[in-house]
Amino acid sequence: MLNWLKTRLKPTPAVDVPTLTPQEAQARMRTGALLLDVRTVAERQVAFIPQSRSLPLSELPGQADRLPKDRVLITQCASGHRSRSAARWLAQRGYQVYNLGGGFHAWQAAGLPTKQR
Template identity: 55%
Template structure:
């Protein structure tokens, strides 16, 4: 039932940190950090691409269309918005469950 509600509300599908890391390592996805520059400076996922949410409209074209874009913010709210926006432009997107907090909670590396 939750899946139906997610689709009804237009919420993007989520992905765990471990599955996101596996997709990136396999070359099937990139992680897009949509947080502010100050947030990214404090900690970020190694190898992630940074485009702040407020710049996504003008810079989305720099993202690869042949890979899944895994959107990431601090907790998952802004990245859900980014995933919806990119999906509307034809990208395949997922939202990182829990954002960077979830990534760190899974014991995965940050810089």
Template identity: 55%
Template sequence: MWDSFKKLLGLGPKVPRISPKEAQEKLRQGAVLIDVRTPLERKLSKIPGSQGLPLAELAKRWESLPKDKPIICQCESGSRSQQAAEFLAEKGFEAYNLAGGISAWQAAGLPVKKGDIKR
């Protein structure tokens, strides 16, 4: 209950929101990009080099992430990834949220791998 109260007051960890260009630079320097969308969303499109770790599984699998590298969280628009980045920051990670998610990444002209799902 205290954690919920802290979040309401904005007392939780402050996680930086970074632009796609800033994220790209951090990735060049060794950061890890975690895609917290669902597996189906990742089949439709994904950022090359990203690792899939759905938000629903993060609480069970966060310990598999490297503690010695910055973690950039990404979703479709930046909402779910904000939750993921805050969770990881609480666990001691250097975490960032990709502002605008994969949509902003693509709008910035950065590479996105499209899936082959037939509609």
């Protein structure tokens, strides 16, 4: 399955996406950006960023058409690596997208709100 994901999410070398700090991401969310949590369901069950939307990376190719193209998207995972792949893949399909640098860990370290289950 991992090879399938790598094949589906493999970015072209020319596509890159900007990285946001947690504070920049929070400011963008206040103006309407959608924070897309691409971590696994199990990771999200431990803790998550309020107002984020869960869409695990493994489900992204089959669910991307349900994402709004008229809103800024910010992808987020635990550390920023998986979400960068997701952001590049979405950018290739016409979405305006940013990546949360450092992911959930950076958000937590910045002292921004999280919810635990």
